[in-house]
Amino acid sequence: MCDPVTHREPHATIEDARAGGHDYEIVEPSASPILESLRAFGYSPQTALADLIDNSISASAFEIRVQLHWMGSSSWISITDNGDGMDEKTLVAAMRLGSQSPLNDRSKGDLGRFGLGLKTASFSQGRQLTVMSRTPKAENLHVRQWDLDVVQRTDEWRLLTEAPSEISESMAELLPDSGTVVALGKLDRMLDKVFGAESAGSQADFLKIVDSVRRHLELVFHRYLSRSRPVRIWVNGQQLIPWDPFLRSHMATSTTGKESIWLAGYEVVVEPFVLPHKSKLSEAEHEAAAGLDGWNASQGFYVYRKDRLLVGGSWLGVGGAKEEHSKLARIAIEIPSTLDHLWQVDVRKSSIKAPSGMLGDLRRIARATKKDAEEVYRFRGKQTASRLAKEYVVAWDAIGHRSGGTSYRVNRRHPLVADALSDGLVNKTAVERLLRFVEETVPVTQIGIAVAESLDSTKGPFQDEGLEVRDQLEFMHQRQIAKGKSSSEALDFLATAEPFIYYLEIVQAFREDLE
Known part of the structure; x- marks a missing residue:
């Protein structure tokens, strides 16, 4: 690592001189710690490869081939495109950390952001990044390689100008007349994360990564894949099919x-x-x-x-x-x-x-x-309720008195109340005492005043608490089944009881999940 170098700028003005001048030091970052820290950005294999494909699309490629090569602990990944390619100067710039500022304006087709993606995405999966490229009609190939083991050993920013023959020969076979091949080697993070060490089942786990990468890319780049002049992408020889999350082509969307x-x-x-x-x-x-x-x-x-x-x-x-x-x-x-x-x-x-x-x-x-x-589920839930045409089971019964006035009683026929009273593990007398206490202390007058003052904003049962309604429904569904009802019978019954009568869409969605 270079020692700090002290510089002194000439004073531009007398004021600068009076301020003490502009003494400064160039403090170069230590290479190995910086590059090792760039491995911790949180990429998955899927997001890393998507980031690398961004570079191919930015280079005007319309054919991109991703290959995850299984070779046990020596497995490697290649991304090959038929884009514009890079001359030697451009390649070196692309291998530099922060090759372009996020403050700079980018071209219309440039998917980049920080000028870090090629390096951070690659290092997140392996310790070796090799890039081979050539421009149209160029005779020479240009190669550069980052090897973190070399950087760690020397603690210098050594960008290698050639790759081992076994790597460069394999890459050269993949490279088209114009374009770029990116190769990721020494895949310590990818291999350790998935299966720890080479074993009989490792290749099967590796192939699972291949499938998850394919499905991820079909979503991330689905707009490119479905253009009138599409970008075509292959993963291990299988061409990607765009996955439109909105089903735009379906007439019922x-x-x-x-x-x-x-x-x-x-x-x-x-x-x-x-x-x-x-x-x-x-x-x-x-x-x-x-x-x-x-x-x-x-x-x-x-x-x-x-x-x-x-x-x-x-x-x-x-x-x-x-x-x-x-x-x-x-x-x-x-x-x-x-x-x-x-x-x-x-x-x-x-x-x-x-x-x-x-x-x-x-x-x-x-x-x-x-x-x-x-509303889609609510409509279907209403259809079910209409078909059943049963009397609703309310949570509270209004009791009129001869002397005038009304009091309210918890409906003992409500499935939740009836279930509690019939549970052999519960003290029925204690539950009845609790219900009577609640019934006799309901602040009817205060409720009446509050409702009159804010009728339009009064909350309904479990309003904005859809997850709790779902939990209550699931619990009561299981209790009704335990009492001998079929799943369908239990849901038909609960759909006529408060609070579920107000949330038929939740009942219907739950019903369909069970089918």
């Missing part, structure tokens, strides 16, 4: 259209979707539309930047909890790269935070879309 929201002088476009009920989908369509983690996890906002998905299936802290009866709600957001700093786009381009100036609009759109999605 509904949308209220695009809405423009202006932030700091730039347009953010939001488009809500309500996906079809599973009765409108084939079994294969329903399974595919569930996404990587299932229907419930896939609801929420999908944030795009230059058609590249940054975050999918998140309510961004403004849409409330992910509930079963709102799982058909998905909302697309397109943000310009000029607002990266306000959205706090991270190095991995897989984490963001909604700007404070948009929280109100996003909350409004999320609530409206979730309400529309819930």
Whole structure:
């Protein structure tokens, strides 16, 4: 590591001289600790490879081949594209940390952000990064390699100008007439994270990574894959098929259209979707539309930047909890790269935070879309309730008295109350005493005054507590089954009782989850 070098700038003015001049030292960072720390950005294999593909797309590539080569502990990864390629000067600049400032304006097709992605994504998985490239009609290949073991041994910023023959020969075979091959070797983090050490089952685990990478990329780049002049991507020889989270092509998908929201002088476009009920989908369509983690996890906002998905299936802290009866709600957001700093786009381009100036609009759109999605289940729940046409079981009975006035009694026929009174482990007398105490101390007068003063804002049973309603439903469903009812009979019965009569969409979603 170089020792600090002291410089003294010439005084530009007398004032500068009086201020003591501009003495300073150049303090170069220690190479090995810096590069090792860059490995801790939190990439998964899927997000790392997506970040590397960003570079290929930025280089105008329209064919990109990702190959995870299984060779036990010597396994390696290659990403090959037919893009513009790089001359030697450009390649060296690309291998430099912070090759471009996030403050610089980028071209329309440039998906970069910090000038770190090539290095941080690669080092997150392995200790060796080799890049081979050539420009159109160029005779020479250009190669550069970072090897963290070399940097650790020397503690110098040694960017190697050649790679071992076994690596360079394999890469040269992959390289097209114009384009770039990125090779990741010494995959300590990827291999250790997945299976620890080489064993009989390691190759199967490695192939699971291949499948998860494929599915992740089909989502992240689905807009590129489905363009009229598409970018084509292969993972281990299998061409990717775009996965549209909004089922735009399905006639039963509904949308209220695009809405423009202006932030700091730039347009953010939001488009809500309500996906079809599973009765409108084939079994294969329903399974595919569930996404990587299932229907419930896939609801929420999908944030795009230059058609590249940054975050999918998140309510961004403004849409409330992910509930079963709102799982058909998905909302697309397109943000310009000029607002990266306000959205706090991270190095991995897989984490963001909604700007404070948009929280109100996003909350409004999320609530409206979730309400529309819930209406799909509410409608079907009403159909079921209409078919049953049974008398509702209320929680409280109003008792009129000859002397005038009304008192209220807990309905002993309500399934939750009846269950408590019939439980052999519970002291029935104690429960009755508790119910009578509650009945006789209900502050009817205070409630009447409060309701009269704020009738429009009075909360209904379990209002805004959908998860608790779901928990209550699940508990009572199991109790009714324990008493001899079938699952369907139990739900039919509970759908006629408070509070579930007000939340038929939750009952219906729960019913369908059990089917």
